Amino acid sequence: MTLANEFPEYRGKMEYHCLGCNARYDVNELHYTCPECGSVFILEDLNFDELKKTSGKEWREIFDARCATKNDSLRGIFRFYELFAPVMEENEILYLGEGNTPIVASSPALNDVTGIKTAYKNDGQNPSASFKDRGMACAFSYINTLMNKNNWDEILTVCASTGDTSAAAALYASYMKEGVKSVVILPQGKVTPQQLAQPLGSGAKVLEVPGVFDDCMKVVENLADNYRVALLNSKNSWRILGQESYAFEVAQWYDWDLKDKCIFVPIGNAGNITAIMAGFLKLYELEIITDLPRVFGVQSAHADPVYRYYSIEDPNEREYQPVKVQPSVAQAAMIGNPVSFPRVKHFAEKFEAIGGKKAFQVVQVSEQMIMDSMLLANSHGHIACTQGGECFAGLIRAKELGLISENESAVLDSTAHQLKFIGFQDMYYQNDFPAEYEVTPDSTRANKPELVIEGSEKEKMSEAAYISKAAENVVSMLGLEKK
Numbered sequence: 031m032t033l034a035n036e037f038p039e040y041r042g043k044m045e046y047h048c049l050g051c052n053a054r055y056d057v058n059e060l061h062y063t064c065p066e067c068g069s070v071f072i073l074e075d076l077n078f079d080e081l082k083k084t085s086g087k088e089w090r091e092i093f094d095a096r097c098a099t100k101n102d103s104l105r106g107i108f109r110f111y112e113l114f115a116p117v118m119e120e121n122e123i124l125y126l127g128e129g130n131t132p133i134v135a136s137s138p139a140l141n142d143v144t145g146i147k148t149a150y151k152n153d154g155q156n157p158s159a160s161f162k163d164r165g166m167a168c169a170f171s172y173i174n175t176l177m178n179k180n181n182w183d184e185i186l187t188v189c190a191s192t193g194d195t196s197a198a199a200a201l202y203a204s205y206m207k208e209g210v211k212s213v214v215i216l217p218q219g220k221v222t223p224q225q226l227a228q229p230l231g232s233g234a235k236v237l238e239v240p241g242v243f244d245d246c247m248k249v250v251e252n253l254a255d256n257y258r259v260a261l262l263n264s265k266n267s268w269r270i271l272g273q274e275s276y277a278f279e280v281a282q283w284y285d286w287d288l289k290d291k292c293i294f295v296p297i298g299n300a301g302n303i304t305a306i307m308a309g310f311l312k313l314y315e316l317e318i319i320t321d322l323p324r325v326f327g328v329q330s331a332h333a334d335p336v337y338r339y340y341s342i343e344d345p346n347e348r349e350y351q352p353v354k355v356q357p358s359v360a361q362a363a364m365i366g367n368p369v370s371f372p373r374v375k376h377f378a379e380k381f382e383a384i385g386g387k388k389a390f391q392v393v394q395v396s397e398q399m400i401m402d403s404m405l406l407a408n409s410h411g412h413i414a415c416t417q418g419g420e421c422f423a424g425l426i427r428a429k430e431l432g433l434i435s436e437n438e439s440a441v442l443d444s445t446a447h448q449l450k451f452i453g454f455q456d457m458y459y460q461n462d463f464p465a466e467y468e469v470t471p472d473s474t475r476a477n478k479p480e481l482v483i484e485g486s487e488k489e490k491m492s493e494a495a496y497i498s499k500a501a502e503n504v505v506s507m508l509g510l511e512k513k
């Protein structure tokens with residue numbers, strides 16, 4: 031076997047570490063929140079320092095070599111096995127094609143509009159069309175490990191979702207053995223038709239709760255506290271680990287050089303931004319990268335508890351307050367009480383300790399900016415979802431505020447595929463946004479299909495006459511001239 035195909039020998043010693051009371055728990059059990067104090071966990075590898083015996087340069091070579099692997103267990107996010115979940119065996123790793131999503135540089139025309147070089151990392155090109163697959167690949171691989179170790183033949187997985195978590199959970203559960211059942215709990219009418227269709231197609235049990243995501247989360251927590259179920263929300267720290275792969279891939283894409291890079295990430299439940307910061311910090315600790323990028327969280331004014339917290343300059347004056355959300359086109363980030371807030375604080379402090387106060391910032395954008403930015407990006411060759419539009423709006427806002435300079439460049443996270451949230455584009459084009467969204471479409475951006483010829487005319491004409499009449503109409507609609 032070659033280096034690229036060889037499954038790593040290294041095994042970590044993972045422990046849950048409570049960010050509230052510092053208690054530690056063995057990973058042989060599924061924990062979500064601390065039994066002592068109720069806070070969230072992060073997973074730590076007690077053997078991590080052993081990885082430092084390998085130089086940054088050697089790690090870069092190992093990960094670069096694995097780009098050419100023919101081994102399924104190393105093709106996806108587990109290319110970076112040693113860095114995030116080195117407790118699974120080769121045959122326990124699930125690979126459904128997640129990870130390795132492309133970073134697409136913006137066109138010169140789009141860069142001219144903003145004055146800053148941008149690129150999108152298209153995490154919508156994951157199998158269920160959002161970044162959630164990264165976390166699920168890790169969480170389900172770990173469920174495999176647990177089932178093997180404990181000889182369990184049945185497990186019920188549950189999650190509350192703004193749409194994409196359930197699509198991902200249902201997809202991975204449907205790939206697993208018979209005994210793995212998936213239940214997803216959605217806010218009734220608050221997920222897109224595509225997101226509802228996904229878990230149904232994967233055969234999951236889909237339950238709807240009237241209200242918003244925060245209500246679903248409370249129901250799921252009640253279940254996890256009282257029954258034997260595997261909770262797949264981002265309280266599940268195995269998901270956070272898998273999502274670190276985003277940071278590793280960004281670093282590798284730029285050949286491990288992140289100087290003057292700004293990473294823009296939408297914040298909902300705050301799991302993704304947590305994972306991305308944690309990932310960059312690991313690379314930095316192992317000297318795989320020598321510069322941390324700057325990280326910008328972005329929130330809509332309709333769901334902005336993290337922005338509000340960090341908008342207070344003096345850290346001693348800051349106080350975390352959940353907010354009541356208003357309807358947002360960045361629906362997957364429409365969360366008023368983010369579960370991972372303590373994790374953000376934890377990693378933001380570490381980021382700032384290394385990179386200074388400007389290493390981590392949060393900006394706020396309007397719904398209008400989100401829609402306008404998304405349409406701007408997508409009319410220049412991108413495939414951003416509304417949350418991706420939120421990132422672009424965040425970049426424009428950061429520029430306005432003087433938080434980013436023209437010597438820097440930005441990587442924007444399109445967390446899902448454009449098509450999952452396409453209904454918002456329709457609302458914009460058709461000018462039928464409900465007032466609560468506070469979006470007024472710019473009619474010059476609207477695009478709609480035009481009919482070339484009436485179907486009723488077809489019956490009156492021969493096939494050939496009909497085609498030539500249709501072509502004639504196209505010529506006049508486009509004002510074409512003969513060559």
Ligand SMILES: *Cc1c(COP(=O)(O)O)cnc(C)c1O
Binds near residue numbers: 299300302303415417
């Ligand atoms: C889940 C999700 C988010 C929010 O991510 P968090 O980890 O909850 O902050 C953003 N965009 C999309 C498309 C999502 O599915």
Ligand SMILES: [Zn+2]
Binds near residue numbers: 052068069
């Ligand atoms: Zn605790």
